[in-house]
Amino acid sequence: MYVTAISPVVLTIIIWIRALTLPGAMSGMAYFITPDFNRLAHPEVWIEGSVHGFLTLGLLGTDGHDWNDAIIGTVVTVSYGLFNGLVIFSVIGVVLSHESGIPIYKVITSGGFSLGFVAYPQAITYFPVPQVWAVLFFIVLLLPGMDSQTLLMEPVFCVIEEIFPDTIGKRRIPLLTGVTVITFLLGIPLVTQAGIYMFQLIDWYTATWSILLIAVIESIVYSWIYGGDRLSRDFQLMLGRPLPVFVRVSTAFITPGVLVFLVVVSIFKYKPPSYGNYEYPGYAQIIGWCFSIIPIIPSIIYMIWIVKNQDGILKKRLSSLLNPSVDWKPADKKARPVYQGLERNYKRSFKDLILFNLMGRGGYEQGTRETEDKHLEMDIINKDIHV
Structure with missing residues (x-):
C-alpha cells in the first residue's frame, strides 16, 4: 500500500x-x-x-x-x-x-x-x-x-x-x-475492441442516480430512523465527543435535501448514452438500466425477506424493524450496561428528534432524571475506555 x-x-x-x-x-x-x-x-x-x-x-x-x-x-x-x-x-x-x-x-x-x-x-x-x-x-x-x-x-x-x-x-x-x-x-x-463501449455503458448507468438514491436512504436512516441523537451518543462513546454540529445538520437536512433534488433533476435531464459520435441503440439502453437497478435489488430482496419473517401485523413488523437490534451494543463490556440502560429508557417524539438534529437539543437531552444519571455514568465510563 x-x-x-x-x-x-x-x-x-x-x-x-x-x-x-x-x-x-x-x-x-x-x-x-x-x-x-x-x-x-x-x-x-x-x-x-x-x-x-x-x-x-x-x-x-x-x-x-x-x-x-x-x-x-x-x-x-x-x-x-x-x-x-x-x-x-x-x-x-x-x-x-x-x-x-x-x-x-x-x-x-x-x-x-x-x-x-x-x-x-x-x-x-x-x-x-x-x-x-x-x-x-x-x-x-x-x-x-x-x-x-x-x-x-x-x-x-x-x-x-x-x-x-x-x-x-x-x-x-x-x-x-x-x-x-x-x-x-x-x-x-x-x-476487447468493443470494451470502451461496454465500459461507457456501465459507467453511464451505474455511477449516477443509483449512488445518489442509496446515499439519500442512508442519510435518512442515520438521522431520522436510527436518530441523530443515538448517532451522537455512539459518536461520543467512541471518540469522547458528540457529533459535530455541521455533520449533524448536514446529515439530517442538507445532504438528503440536495441529493433528492439531484435525483429528480437527473431523471428529468436523462439523455441516452453516447461515446463520441456513436449513439447507443435502444436495447443497449435497456441493458444499461438493468446495470443501474442491480445494485439496489439485493437491498429490496433482503428488506422483503426480513419483513416476511417478522411476527405480527405489517404495522407491528415495520415498527419493530425500525428500532435498533438488541444485539447492537458497544464492544467494550464496561459500557454495555449503561448503553443498554439508555436504550431501555429511550423516549423521544419526532419533534424532539427535529430539535436535536437542528440544534442539538431534544431526545436524551430532555429525558428523565434516570436518563440524565445514565448520561453522567456514560461520561465517567468514557474516561476509562477506548473504543
Missing part, C-alpha cells in the same frame, strides 16, 4: 516538472484554474460533482478510523485531485495545443474517460522519448487502481467471511484467489 499510494505521487510530480519545461505550461494551468461561473447553472455539473465526490471519498470510509482521519483524508484527496488537474492541463491543454496550434478549449472537447485515456496519452506523444513518459503515465494509472481495488474488495471479503465464519471465513487465501479470478474473467470483455 505504501508503494501503490506514494509512487503515483512521485511519478505525477516527475511528469509535471517535465511538462513545465515545455512552452505554454503556465497558460494551460491558468485555463484549468480559471472558473466559468455560467457552468454552475447547469444541473449536470452538480450531479457529476456529487457522484464524483462519492466515488472519490468513498474509499476513505473503508480505511478511516476517526474524525481526524476523515478530515485529513478528504483534504489530501481533494488537494491531490486539484494537483492532477494542473498536471493534466499542463500536458494536454498546453503541449498539445501549443504544438498543434489549436486553442485549448477546442482540444479539451470532453472529459472523463476521453480526457484521461485518449487525449492525455496522445499529448504525451509530443514529449521527447514519448515511450518513457507513456510507461510512467500508465504506471500512475495502474498503481492507484490496484490500491483502490484492494480497499473496495476488502469489505466484500469481510462480509463473506462473517456469513460463513466456520468454512470460508477460515480460508482467506482461497477466497482471495477465487474472487480475484472471477473478477478478472468478468473484466476481460472490457479490454
Whole structure:
C-alpha cells in the first residue's frame, strides 16, 4: 500500500516538472484554474460533482478510523485531485495545443474517460522519448487502481467471511484467489475492441442516480430512523465527543435535501448514452438500466425477506424493524450496561428528534432524571475506555 499510494505521487510530480519545461505550461494551468461561473447553472455539473465526490471519498470510509482521519483524508484527496488537474492541463491543454496550434478549449472537447485515456496519452506523444513518459503515465494509472481495488474488495471479503465464519471465513487465501479470478474473467470483455463501449455503458448507468438514491436512504436512516441523537451518543462513546454540529445538520437536512433534488433533476435531464459520435441503440439502453437497478435489488430482496419473517401485523413488523437490534451494543463490556440502560429508557417524539438534529437539543437531552444519571455514568465510563 505504501508503494501503490506514494509512487503515483512521485511519478505525477516527475511528469509535471517535465511538462513545465515545455512552452505554454503556465497558460494551460491558468485555463484549468480559471472558473466559468455560467457552468454552475447547469444541473449536470452538480450531479457529476456529487457522484464524483462519492466515488472519490468513498474509499476513505473503508480505511478511516476517526474524525481526524476523515478530515485529513478528504483534504489530501481533494488537494491531490486539484494537483492532477494542473498536471493534466499542463500536458494536454498546453503541449498539445501549443504544438498543434489549436486553442485549448477546442482540444479539451470532453472529459472523463476521453480526457484521461485518449487525449492525455496522445499529448504525451509530443514529449521527447514519448515511450518513457507513456510507461510512467500508465504506471500512475495502474498503481492507484490496484490500491483502490484492494480497499473496495476488502469489505466484500469481510462480509463473506462473517456469513460463513466456520468454512470460508477460515480460508482467506482461497477466497482471495477465487474472487480475484472471477473478477478478472468478468473484466476481460472490457479490454476487447468493443470494451470502451461496454465500459461507457456501465459507467453511464451505474455511477449516477443509483449512488445518489442509496446515499439519500442512508442519510435518512442515520438521522431520522436510527436518530441523530443515538448517532451522537455512539459518536461520543467512541471518540469522547458528540457529533459535530455541521455533520449533524448536514446529515439530517442538507445532504438528503440536495441529493433528492439531484435525483429528480437527473431523471428529468436523462439523455441516452453516447461515446463520441456513436449513439447507443435502444436495447443497449435497456441493458444499461438493468446495470443501474442491480445494485439496489439485493437491498429490496433482503428488506422483503426480513419483513416476511417478522411476527405480527405489517404495522407491528415495520415498527419493530425500525428500532435498533438488541444485539447492537458497544464492544467494550464496561459500557454495555449503561448503553443498554439508555436504550431501555429511550423516549423521544419526532419533534424532539427535529430539535436535536437542528440544534442539538431534544431526545436524551430532555429525558428523565434516570436518563440524565445514565448520561453522567456514560461520561465517567468514557474516561476509562477506548473504543
